[in-house]
Amino acid sequence: MNTNDKRIKNILDSTKVIACVGVSPNRIRPSYFVLRYLYFKNFRVIPVNPTYAGGILFGERILGSISEINSEVKVDMLDIFRKSEAVLPIVEDALKHLKKLKTIWMQIGVSNEEAAGIALKQGLEVVQNKCPKIEYQRLFGELRMAGFNTGIISSRLILN
């Protein structure tokens, strides 16, 4: 496994709680797909979206902003489903309120170098323009079932 794949796998392995900014409760939206997938892979997912605040998604109340997240919840990762221009204040907000945050993750099509720079300076991991669902499926074997290039070569026996 190459260095970047190891880094991504380490992030996913050490993450338990993910706050998702911009997630939609609409069942055909990509953000719903991703959140649903992560929930069923036993991550705790905390939805954040002012438009749908107060609703319930995967057993959690949808919050209006990052600052509403209970300070006792140890959020490991922030997953951002917003356009690149909107990312900077979201990251600043997260760094202020989520003291145990380890990773800033921006979805496919989302990148913001300024926000990434600030997070990196504070010792966080930053992933841009990628999807945690796709990376999880790729690195933990699921995408192999559909003929995708996972980049993983191994002759070790992993018994079911």
Added chain:
Amino acid sequence: MADTESYGFDTLQIHAGARPDPTTGSRQTPIHQTTAYVFRDAEHAAALFNLQEVGYIYSRLTNPTVAVLQERIATLEGGVGGVCCSSGHAAQIMALFPLMSPGCNVVVSTRLYGGTVTQFSQTIKRFGWSAKFVDFDDLSAITEAIDENTRAVFCESIANPGGYITDLDKISKISDKALIPLIVDNTSATPYLCRPIEHGATLVVHSTTKYLTGNGTVTGGCVVDSGKFDWASSNKFPSLSEPEPAYHGLKFFETFGPLAFTFFGIAISLRDLGMTMNPQAAHYTLCGIETLSLRMDRHVDNAEKIAKWLEEDSRVEFVSYAGLKSSPYYERVKHICPRGAGGLFTFGVKGGYEACIKLVDSLEIFSHVANLGDARSLIIHSASTTHRQLTREQQQAAGAAPDTVRVSIGIESVEDLIGDLNQALAKATS
């Protein structure tokens, strides 16, 4: 998607996609001879049918043996994913199907396998699609041929029946500018000799029947997606960018990003067109592909020696092989397929049509068959066989004129192949 550049081609052709079987430890990929797969529970089944999770449902869509081959070819081509199907011809339909709708056209090179010329000039009309044939050395003609209804540009990297190398770098600049994908048939070159995605191709199609399998046992095809095309950059590709009614209005590109084309291939094209590769075929091709690089080096080495020998023979009118210094495409080989111009070429025999037929009938080691990319040497008189349905002009443009034979040079001892050609040429021209 994955940075596999840390592994060499020879490692990937053996290992990519395959792992020891997690139940038995079987080292070679098992042939999963099953139609259906048991779901964990109702929730799992629903998630699979909704494309929310990836897994096996039914072998018309995916199969564990076929999936290994798909990942292997996708990896060797440097793409994000691959979908295998029943033949190279099926792969061409699989590549076009998500892009086209009635009234749309594809701009294609005149230098194509004869069967593809027929598929594109005749059969696809029944879908309401059409093809515009253009000389791909005339770049302005390609640009002019592209209109508002063009959905793709199509060519072969090393064109069958050989001798021609398409300048993929220049062609991809034109398709990029028109915001349409470039589809490259890489059958004759294989990813060992040419990697079209590195030259700007969006999709790569294969007849896996040929060099990838390598011994003429099974037919198969594959479509590899580079994952680089923005299907939402225009309104030209609604199958990928707009809501899909069969999946509750899901938008493939929005939902799957770079994996969209491959998911569409499984979830729509294979599901509803059903041109599936069977696991036995995938097994033979997986066995063959393990030695691809070794075979291609020998194919190229033998082809170069034989082409040079023929070129110096007074009974031979001409040799059309891009690996010869006399070829107008010799310089292109360095950029497009630096490891060699392939094992396929044509030559003309003095005495024309009659002499060609006599040559074919006099050979002892070369087999007279309508195939290429076999370990054994093959010969065919294209004008009376593979390119028979074409007009004289189409034959000429495709390099399949009546006085021309096509050879697919195998990996036998080169002296024996030269000896065989020598005795047959003597009979053909006596």
